[in-house]
Amino acid sequence: MASFEAIGAVGKSLERLLSAGFADPPAPASGAKAVLVRSDDLKDGAGFFAPPALTIFLHRVAPNTVMRSAWSGVGSVDGVAHTPLDLHYLFTPWGTDAESEHRILGRAIQIMETTPILSGPLLYPSATWAPNETVQVVLEEIGTESIMRVFDKLTTDYRPSVSYVARVARLDGRVQAPVSDVTTAIRGMRPSVTPPSGGAP
DSSP states (O other), rough: OTTHHHHHHHHHHHHHHHHHHHHHHSSSOOOOOOOEHHHHHTTTTSSSOOOSEEEEEEEEEEEEEHHHHHHHHHHHHHSSOOEEEEEEEEEEEOOOSSHHHHHHHHHHHHHHHHHHHHEEEGTTSSSOOOOTTTEEEEEEEEOOOHHHHHHHTSSSOOOEEEEEEEEEEEOOOOOOOOOOOOOOOOOOOOOOOOOHHHHHH
């Protein structure tokens, strides 16, 4: 079962997959790599990383409404909480000129369309994944206004970006130790004795 590390492991899985794809010819730009970032890393533009690069920014975490009720039913049977999540990422290219950024973005889309399913060795091992567990990563349709709103919160200049959603990242609760049986003893009570048949009470 996927542990609480699943969110971080999905991000690292994307970083590793994209970096490996950039290293394969034809590389989008010399030395390009994928970098998993947080909002603070983007405040100063490319200060946290050196272009050419593609940043992977988790901008939204939401429950997967399709699988939520099904996994709640499973939890009522096995006694373990299961939380299916959708992880929304923003892929942003950083280059020395417009063409290199476009090539980085194009190569990233090509990689994700070629390998849209993360499973087995493609899943970063920091989480405890089930043998048959998979995460699907699909291109998400998101309006320019929504992307610009994200950049407004980041206090950095707007850059062409694409959004991907990884589903389903499942967080499983910890398995509770079984509760031992409790025997209740009442002190000061004598066991009742049934008198022999025909005898005096």
